[in-house]
Amino acid sequence: MRNVYLVTLFVCVLVVSVLGFRGTTFTLPPMDVFPEWAFPGMKHQPKLRPQGDSAFFADGRADRLPPPHVVRSDLPLRDDEHLYMGKLPDGSFAPEIPSKIKVDVKFIERGRDRYQIYCLPCHGAAGDGNGMTKRYGMGATPTYHDTRLRTMPDGELFNTISVGKNTMLPYADKLIPEDRWAVIAYVRALQRAQQGTAADVNDAASKKSLGIQ
Numbered sequence: 714m715r716n717v718y719l720v721t722l723f724v725c726v727l728v729v730s731v732l733g734f735r736g737t738t739f740t741l742p743p744m745d746v747f748p749e750w751a752f753p754g755m756k757h758q759p760k761l762r763p764q765g766d767s768a769f770f771a772d773g774r775a776d777r778l779p780p781p782h783v784v785r786s787d788l789p790l791r792d793d794e795h796l797y798m799g800k801l802p803d804g805s806f807a808p809e810i811p812s813k814i815k816v817d818v819k820f821i822e823r824g825r826d827r828y829q830i831y832c833l834p835c836h837g838a839a840g841d842g843n844g845m846t847k848r849y850g851m852g853a854t855p856t857y858h859d860t861r862l863r864t865m866p867d868g869e870l871f872n873t874i875s876v877g878k879n880t881m882l883p884y885a886d887k888l889i890p891e892d893r894w895a896v897i898a899y900v901r902a903l904q905r906a907q908q909g910t911a912a913d914v915n916d917a918a919s920k921k922s923l924g925i926q
């Protein structure tokens with residue numbers, strides 16, 4: 714019987730201590746488990762806060778710029794605007810995939826793999842804008858198979874993937890630059906696939922089955 718009282722008391726204390734103080738603002742500082750006098754420098758370490766100021770540096774800023782030649786994946790490398798921004802030195806969109814990228818079957822397959830993960834839900838397997846999201850009301854997804862997108866410079870597609878466009882979100886945080894170019898190579902393959910003519914069929918058996926001379 715005594716245990717019942719104890720358990721009830723314990724449950725009450727638990728409930729009050731977990732729920733009772735939710736949202737309460739305390740005026741006193743929290744209890745110091747590691748007091749400064751016993752553990753100097755552990756809790757209150759000298760440090761610079763982001764966007765704070767600092768008397769140490771001549772310009773008074775705590776934030777420092779990265780030293781030259783630092784590589785950061787979240788910053789475009791200014792020394793190769795074509796590869797990282799899809800742009801030519803004059804600021805216009807580059808017409809083609811950078812020449813240092815080797816476009817082969819493996820590269821296009823990589824593009825297909827990324828496309829099917831990141832683009833297909835909206836743009837559809839054939840790139841005609843009939844992805845699954847259309848069924849759920851996203852009607853604005855364009856087809857890749859119109860003259861404007863067929864003739865658009867590769868660099869402008871790169872820019873759309875990197876920074877997004879209107880309701881399309883950016884994919885720079887999901888696709889590294891090389892993968893964005895791979896997706897573009899695959900989008901070009903999808904576009905080309907819709908432009909087939911009889912001249913593309915060159916083996917006799919396929920010609921016969923399609924009834925082409």
Ligand code: HEC
Pocket residue numbers: 828831832833834835836846853854855862870873874878879880881882884896900
């Ligand atoms: C959530 C749906 C969605 C996903 C995923 C998506 N897009 Fe889009 N995309 C759109 C919509 C909507 C537009 C139309 C934007 C506009 O112009 O209003 C668009 C437009 C475009 C355009 C045309 C831009 C122009 O200049 O008109 C291209 C090219 C494109 N997307 C490529 C891609 C690629 C490549 C991917 C995958 C990396 C992708 N999209 C993923 C929804 C999506």
